[in-house]
Amino acid sequence: MPARALVTALLAAAFVVQALAALAPNVPLLIAATAVSLVVEGVLYRWQPELLSVFAKSQADLTVRHVLRDLLLVAGVLRTAEQDGEAQYAPVLVGLLGFYALHFAIQAVSVLVRRTRTLPVVTRNIDASALRLSPAPHMLLRRPGHRLLVFGLPATAGLAASAATGSVVPAVAGVALSAVVALVGLGVLTSRLLPSRRPVDEQAVLDWFDAWLAEYRPTVGLYFSGGVSSAYQANMWLEPLARLDGRPVIILRERFMVPKIAATDIPIVCLPKVATLMRLEHSTLRVLIHPSNSGKTSQVLRIPTIKHTFVNHGESDKLSSCNPYAKAYDEVWVAGPAARERYALADVGVEDKDVVEIGRPQLDAVRPYAGPPAGDYTTVLYAPTWEGWDGNPGNTSVIEAGENVVRALLADPGVRLLYKPHPLTGSVDPRAGAADRRIRELIRAANRERSGARPAPSADLDRLTTELDRLTTELDRLTTSVFRPSADQVERMQVQSAPEPGRAEAVERTTAAWEELYWASLPEWEHQIVTDVRPALYSCFNVSDLLISDVSSVVSDFLASEKPYAVVNTSGLSEPEFRAAFPTVTAATVLTPDASGVPGLLAAVRDPEKDELAEARRELKLRLLGPAEPPSQERFNAAVQNLYEAAEAHRTRMARRLNAVPSQRRETVTEVTGATP
Known part of the structure; x- marks a missing residue:
């Protein structure tokens, strides 16, 4: 059963069982059902947050669920209480209503606080200290769902304890504690509305922005x-x-x-x-x-x-x-x-x-062709584009040809495959996403078969890995601002007010060192699925001997290296029509969806004498990217x-x-x- 359906079924079942147990009454079952529903709520917020909006659209948001949970507990408590003891729970009901009133008051004040912290201009790398920016209120005070779960937990636990013991004391204590916590939260938020604790008003922000424009x-x-x-x-x-x-x-x-x-x-x-x-x-x-x-x-x-x-x-x-x-x-x-x-x-x-x-000024980072593969493996980069918005079947090769291309490459024992799909693959056509997942599994399976047949990594691997971890940490420090989990835009604007001096040069230097170590740390035989921000596409270009792609800007950029490349034809056009329609294919090997041309393509990459397109690539590079001088x-x-x-x-x-x-x-x-x- 899919995770979403399982979570939904568990939550619904917990409420049904809780209602039946409250009416029976059956105290152990009531407490167990309440505990299950609370655990499922936690799972929702931690692992299935997308379901929260689905519940909200069906008028079953967390507030409704929490009120229902507490009311069922109250019903169970009253059903188990002595007939003359029901009156002693009146203060509990009043306190519970007061707690919910405080919850709604906190939400109203949080909206006002958020408005004061929603500036007409948001910046990075600009000193904004004149705007009186401050850290954001705690996340619990700004998110009603989280807040109700946490602040209401003592009341829910107290009601459950009263159902188990028959004493009103736990319920009174739990409800009182929830109310006190909510009251403190309301006070903390309300203090944020004081003039001295708010950012400057909208007009002052605009005046500040105008002044910055005039100065910069x-x-x-x-x-x-x-x-x-x-x-x-x-x-x-x-x-x-x-x-x-x-x-x-x-x-x-x-x-x-x-x-x-x-x-x-x-x-x-x-x-x-x-x-x-x-x-x-x-x-x-x-x-x-x-x-x-x-x-x-x-x-x-x-x-x-x-x-x-x-x-x-x-x-x-x-x-x-x-x-x-x-x-x-x-x-x-x-x-x-x-x-x-x-x-x-x-x-x-x-x-x-x-x-x-x-x-293309970005292409300065692409290294030129240095001859055929020198080692035991030919590194092939398969970087298909995504399906696009227009539904054209020729946009991406992933759906019709991707698995065939990957199987043909993996069948060659001398190939190391780098698979780098477009970030938007599968965002329009689910078939592309499904094909992408199957391709990844093919690559993982090939690595499992290959790993046992190859020599162990070199003794320097531990040293390389340690140094790579250090550089990763340094890059993260240089490129990622660290925020509190509850940080909002104003707090981030405050933290990112000015870059560290010399950071840009440090990032460039550290990135180059990281990329060199990254590729050196990988077993030379191991296929890779590259989806993270690092290594970048151009870094993949530099370690590849061959590119296989679709009609896309990746092909134009790769031409800066003058290395061999192939384009997969899933357009339905004949090869002559395909080449005539897309000039970037002029110097490419054209692959059909069955990928039957892959062995011949690999042979041409490994033997320059069989590479009949080298001169065509040089000419096409000039036509696509212009002259090398001036840079x-x-x-x-x-x-x-x-x-x-x-x-x-x-x-x-x-x-x-x-x-x-x-x-x-x-x-x-x-x-x-x-x-x-």
């Missing part, structure tokens, strides 16, 4: 809005952004996104409301870089003093790489000539003059500077035009230029 004087920003799983799209641009000339800033729109942005020293500002976002118009910010499209992108495009460019979060031959939304930006920055041609062929309204080739980071920086100058020129022209119209001068010059007419 940002010139270029990364604008990002997206879902919970989309942060990687912004994270891939953090390092190139940090290396730009000028003063970068990251602009976010969703509060939950603030902690999902990877470690960086760049100031991060979250502006959830449009009205707050519009304050950027009066700042020195002139260029916003957009790695993705979203519904909220149109809001920031309304700011006339900022120029906007779309850089995407990876280039591929998918239609999504030429989204018609791109014509809304001032410029579209692409890696190389192939993307320029792609936009021209797509005819989505993006003019050629607005397309700028900047290369991509320099071209990226130059594109930012050119767009900045265009924004400044536009701003100057607008100011002159408004100054030439006397009737509009006083009303609009301040709005456009931020200066007094």
Whole structure:
């Protein structure tokens, strides 16, 4: 039975048994059923939190369940009490009602406290001490479910003890203790509403933000809005952004996104409301870089003093790489000539003059091809993309070909497989998720069969593992802020007010050392399933001899190494049609869904004389990613500077035009230029 169904059945059965035992009455059964229901509640909060919302939607939230549990206990107690002894339980009932009244009062005050701590601007890497930020109230005071379970436990235990002993004393003591604890909690929360203990009000926060903008004087920003799983799209641009000339800033729109942005020293500002976002118009910010499209992108495009460019979060031959939304930006920055041609062929309204080739500055970390495999094993990276939103069967090979590809690779005793699925695999089509799970099990089974037939790891493994653990701890310290479990956004904003000096360089240095040790610590024969943040995709590129993927940006990025690669054709097109439709496949070996071409592909990787696509890869790399000189980071920086100058020129022209119209001068010059007419 699935875990959710089992938990639901146990909880329902506990309440039914508790009701029957209270009516019987059967004291041992009543107490046992009560204990079971409390244990199941704990399981719900610890391991099945998603069920809580299901119960709430059916009007059976924790408050209802807790009240029902206590009422059944009271009924059982009264049924077992002597007829003339029922009156002595009246104070217990009154106390219990008082406890619930305090519970609701705490909830009302917690809402008020939360409102005072919901700031119009959320930041990271910015000194916000002027806002009087403070640690959050304890989690129990903010979460009604947890609070009722914990604060109400003495009352429930007292009622159960009274049912067992026939004495009213345990019930009185338990209810009194619950009421006292609730009263203390109410007092603690209420004190948070005192003026001296609240953060500054909304207007003061906005004034502080305006002052920070005026002092920091940002010139270029990364604008990002997206879902919970989309942060990687912004994270891939953090390092190139940090290396730009000028003063970068990251602009976010969703509060939950603030902690999902990877470690960086760049100031991060979250502006959830449009009205707050519009304050950027009066700042020195002139260029916003957009790695993705979203519904909220149109809001920031309304700011006339900022120029906007779309850089995407990876280039591929998918239609999504030429989204018609791109014509809304001032410029579209692409890696190389192939993307320029792609936009021209797509005819989505993006003019050629607005397309700028900047290369892919992230690819500086990808090492070039150094020849065929030198050791006993050929390392193959299988990195399929996800199924996408449009339902196109050619998007991902996982469903139709994934298991065949993996079986063919595992059948070769000289292959070490690295399997790195897309993070969103299975998020749209359940078949992709199921295929992904079967692929993982195939790899685990292959490792179990292979492990007994290989020599033991080297004597240095313990030393490598110890050093790797040390570096992992150091990386976690550098890249992960430690918060209390009850920390809210305000407390996190307080903790992350300023990065450690030199942290960015330390992260880069430590990451390089960690990656080197990570691969060295693994048995050279062992297949790997790579799903964690570390090692990164480009690190997998560097240790691989061959990539097998789908039509995706992974292929374009891998071309920076000029190593052999293959693309799985699940589109239904013939191979000539497939190559013609997707230019990134030009220099690839095309695999059919049955993966019959894998042995020949491996032979070409191991013997350069059989590799007939080496020259094609060099040519395609130039076409997709542009020239090696000047370096991509320099071209990226130059594109930012050119767009900045265009924004400044536009701003100057607008100011002159408004100054030439006397009737509009006083009303609009301040709005456009931020200066007094």
